[in-house]
Amino acid sequence: MIEVTGLTKRYGEFTAVRDLSFTVQPGEVMGLVGPNGAGKTTTLRCATGIIPPTLGSVWIGGVDLKEDPVGAKRRLAFMPDEPRLFDHLTVEQHLNFVARLHNVADWQSRAEPILADLEMADKRALLPAELSRGMKQKLVIACGLLHSPSVIFFDEPLTGLDPGGIRRMKETMRRLARDGAAIILSSHLLSLVEEVCSHVLILKAGEKVADGSIADIRARFAVAPEASLEDVFFRATETPAAPPVLPP
Amino acid sequence: MxxxxxxxxxxxxxxxxxxxxxxxxxxxxxxxxxxxxxxxxxxxxxxxFRNYDARPGAAPIPVGGGPDVMAWIEPFAAPVLAVVVLLAWLLGNSRAALQFTEPETAFLFPAPVSRRTLIHYKLLRGQLGILVSAFFMTLLFRRGSASGHALQQAAGWWVVFSTLNLHFIAASFARQQLFELGLNPWRQRLLVGVALLLLAVAGWWWLPAPADSSSFEAIMAYAQHLLGAPPLSWLLLPFRLVVRPYFAADAGAFFLALGPALLVALAHYFWVGRADVAFEEASLELAAKRAKIVADLREGRWGAGRRAPTKPRPEPFRLRGRGWAPLAFLWQNLVALGPFFRLRTWLIACLAMFALTSWLGADRGRADYLVLVVAFSGMLSLAALLGGPLFMRREVQQTLTQLDITKAYPLAGWQIVLGQLLSPILLLTFLEWFFLLSFILAAGATKKKIAFLVMLGAGGIGGIAFIVPPLVGLLLCLPYAGVLYFPAWAATPPNQAGGAGIEVLGQRLIFMLGYLIVLVVALLPAAAAGGLVWFIAQALIGQITAFILTTLTVSVILGAELTGCVWWLGGKLERFDLSTEMPR
CATH class of the missing domain: 1.20.5 (Single alpha-helices involved in coiled-coils or other helix-helix interfaces)
Incomplete structure (x- = not known):
């Protein structure tokens, strides 16, 4: 479970996130959406312990991130949008390295099904330079899943994936949620959020605009029951959808 | 346009x-x-700009090379230039590539601009760099020189650099044209190599042997004679024409030399301008490569621009999934360093040094060289100790760029710090041990008769070797602390223009000064305690026991300081808010 209470992050005079509170229960997938500069990345970084919040608390699987950061981080996995890998480690060696960091003794047997599921079983001896962008992204995901985290943060997970990879990624997220993980998915792809997430949190200028199940949010902001999440998003953030620019 | x-x-x-x-x-x-x-x-x-010793009362004598020195050097400048040009033909790529930046390729290549106009643009753009280089080379080589006017020398450098620039471009165009005619790069190099070999054989056959080779002066006089006489003087004529303005002793000689030099440059200009070679594709690749190098350097990645590896490297040891976490960082870094950086390499180097010093010491005629080994080992040991941690600063700077990954690891701050410091500590320690061993071996082979003193020296150095690991660790903590406490000084923001300049140079100077001050402060407690223990113990229990006690004291204090530093830096790392340093 993820429990964020009164999270505030200031950079000098500028407040990136203001008094943000939300909860993600096991089995739930919460979509974190908002326009550029809304504070999504800052929220993710604070919630994963990468940067300290100015105010507020974050609990990961019942562990206070501030009091016991190591204990909290043992329970979470963070998949950044840009896969940054070690040039000289193979796929398998990346998993070995991460296993040691998380103290996973049986990492090889755990890695087998993960690599198979991500269609990377035959890539274990390859270096990052030999992997496509999508494969690198999959390796990051494999590393994140190796220690069976109960809390998972995805930051734009579909970047660089091919259609097959996108479908499998969505399925993986749904399966992880079914298995009891609490997931936060930050993305600009509202169709992905609508498809995968059970809940949505809309941020604007560092503040929560809406939070709840997709049905609740739709009921609150949409004019018509069949309105898409995109319509709801623009209404919630009061940003008029710009008409497409056509060449003269 | x-x-x-x-x-x-x-x-x-x-x-x-x-x-x-x-x-x-x-x-x-x-x-x-x-x-x-x-x-x-x-x-x-x-x-x-100070030609003469400006101290009050000092005689107005040239402190550097005067006209006679310049005249002595001049004959050798043309062959040096010839070698540079030949290397461009031997080592150059077969594809014609002009150096454009990525924005230049994005905007200028699709623009309605002819290929010739692009070449002209590139040549003009290159002039800024050439002028700056000429200015700095004049400053560098004029230090203390009493020959010629500064402007005259700057113009001389400009002629050399401009002609070389034109020649490199023309050579790359010619190589591409040869490639299109079916002569691949290796065949081109073979052709140049065979031509050089033939020239060398002809020279060996034709040129007279030196009459006197007993002294350096005699050999130099012979070389000057050869270079000034046909056929070498004919072969080197174009190169001599290019360098002559730089060596002109006065304004008159300069202007006389400038005309022919400019003619050579002009001939190159026409060569480049008239060549119709497709350089766009290779230039695009070159621009992308250069952009990556710049981006990597700004992010503090060492070995920037190198191609990403495509062959896995062997593991130094088997890393189990469970155990001491900092070891994972060492394992990862040793994998990245490759199979050369292993214990066996160090042992082979030590054996080689043992063989070398034994061989040198076995003969009285060779024994003099042992002094050189002793001197170099001592100097390199000190240089590695003081400069090594600074050399690793770029690696430490990576801490900032990778912090959003490492901080997500389930590790305490001190574990991350120690993990990241382990491999540089190990590398520098073994390097120091190698230099110290070389010192002992060479010194031992030099003074066989006074074995006792050598043993004492070896004992002393052995003691120093014992101190090395915590000392190196402590020294490495300083740049690490610099990165964590003064991140803005340690890292150039990735998207900020101008990663260089006088202000960045100044920042580095200030950082270096700070490093030295902190170094002295950090070593002071160990040095003071060690001195005190030595002073008391040698009076009470004899020198050998005192020495052991002193070594132990110094090691323990340095070890305690290192432990404290790692703990302190770990805490700082945990509290470190990289959000102020990273794009949100």
């Missing part, structure tokens, strides 16, 4: 200057600029 290029050029220079001036509002750049300017004033400009 010239107007557009001029606009691009002028606007770029103006904005760059404005940006640099604006960032002086930040203290780190302002102080850096002051320190950099002071350095240039006192150590570069001040000395460069």
């Amino acid at each position: 010239t107007g557009a290029f001029l606009y691009l050029y002028v606007t770029t220079v103006r904005n760059s200057v404005v940006q640099r001036l604006q960032r002086l509002r930040q203290p780190k750049y302002l102080f850096g600029a002051i320190a950099g300017a002071a350095y240039f004033y006192y150590f570069v400009f001040g000395r460069a």
